[in-house]
Amino acid sequence: MATLSRKDVEHVAYLARLGLTEEELARLEGQLNHILDQYAILAELDTEHIPPTAQTIEVENILREDVVLPGLSAEEALANAPDRAGDHIVVPPILADQGS
């Protein structure tokens, strides 16, 4: 199986939105490759015709009556928000001009 380069580790960290220090990146490169080595054992098994299992119990189409049930009040839902304006959560700008 594949080996992770330092560049791969940096790319995966970015995909996962983890800001890592140089030291963490270096340590993870070694540790992740060591763990990936353990995964190599799976190549021994021929699984071409084996269906995947995502879930172990047989449940399907779990529906409930479409009725309004009590939920959290706005105050309760907002209580943990780091930044709020009235009944809204303030989110960081994603389309703003960085210079403005």
Next chain:
Amino acid sequence: MTADRRLTRLHARQMAAGLRATEFSARELLDAHLELITSQDGPLHAWVFVDEGGARAQADEADDRMASSRRAGAEALGQLPALLGIPVALKDLVLTAGQPSTAGSRILDGYLSPYDAHISQRLRAAGAVLPGKTNMDEFAMGSSTEHSAWGPTANPWDLERVPGGSSGGSATAVAAFHAPLAIGTDTGGSIRQPAALTGTVGLKPTYGRVSRYGIVAFASSLDQIGPFGRDVRDAAMLLGVVAGRDERDSTSAAIPVPDYSASLTDSDDQAAASLRGIRLGLPRQYFVAGMEAGVESRIREAVAALAAAGAEIVDVDLPHTDYGLATYYIIAPAEASANLARYDGVRYGRSVRLPGADYIADYLEMRGSGFGAEVKRRIMLGTYALSAGYYDAYYLKAQKVRTLIKADFDQAFEKIDALVAPTSPTVAFRFGARLADPVAMYLSDACTLPVNMAGLPGLSVPCGLSDGLPVGLQFIGRPWDELRLFQLGRAYEAITADADWRTLEPPGLAKLDDPATPSAADRAAAVRAAA
């Protein structure tokens, strides 16, 4: 106010009987436990949050309820809920309205849950007293409780060793008599392995047996909630309260929940007799490389005792067991990386807003500094296993091997009633021993994680000591067959009722009042240095 430590030594069902017989009040029972927590939890660090005032109010309410039922007559007293006035410890990922739940993570520091988990509601309805939250590996990722952001928990049997994990705080709370019962969660062994390492009883129920509404998620196709107790009947009593269908968790199954307590006999003779004719499979692959000789001896002795009492022992093969670890360490991190994407610092939890930076830089900083090393490792593994170009080679491959692992169990259960196996290949290990090598830590769960992969119930019961430390015996059952596991565990208790080790209290408890015993802070510093 009396705070009689002897009350803490009772089993939960004895506490329930004592409360009904007015031998003591729920308030006295709680105060006895709070006194132990206050005086002895410093070096142990089983708890990360204790609400004495809230718990006392719950205990007083239980006493009021008990008194008014007593005035109404014997029938009303008989109808009181099973856990009325009984303290139950909750792992720090079980939400309780208005209280903190950090899941062992800095990222949830300061979070106050706006609502109760389903099981918190069930426990309150059953009259349980909820003193607080117990320590755990961050987001339930770990087998030692050393990955808690709040420092590790010590094992009551040897304060220099881990209690296992991730539910190490719950296991220690029960082993150290801080509560007769505790709730844990088990994704790859996180109830059974700490139960084994602390000499307590722990059950991972069938996937879908207990609603996970209001539980901080780790790996959603594997996570399950279960009980800890100091014996099988107590653990069964707690499962009976929390099990069953809940509309808010669509994976919770509408399968009837048996009356576990009524189905477990108090008679040792009857319990032992129930073993006659039972077919137990002994999976040869569970005597894994790296298993300690003392652990293997205790397991083989326990199996011999079950055979001597009339159980038929059948050697069985679970040929894909050796692939379990790799499969699990693809699937669980993949699901975790998706579940933990929700920590964005916007709606709740730790937040970082760097001046002048864009939102991606804020995420990177908040998540990079908020998650601990093991959680970051798993998010990295999971993100990689799900990333473009690697999905088929890792995630899909692992899901296919999961099918093979499950099929091994299905085939075995055609010939047997349950499996009997070790819970953990080793006894409790020293702090730091497995921190530098993640794979060594992952091997702690070699005998438990296949059970999660197949969604089956597994029970760990103490089966003696190796080098003075507890060993756990695991029974694994068919889906929804928790009752049989409890009956087997109860039968094993009955046939070993006279064993010397059953009456031993964890020897570390005697050192807790000694000022020379290292504090939790000393231990946390040592663990940080080893990591």
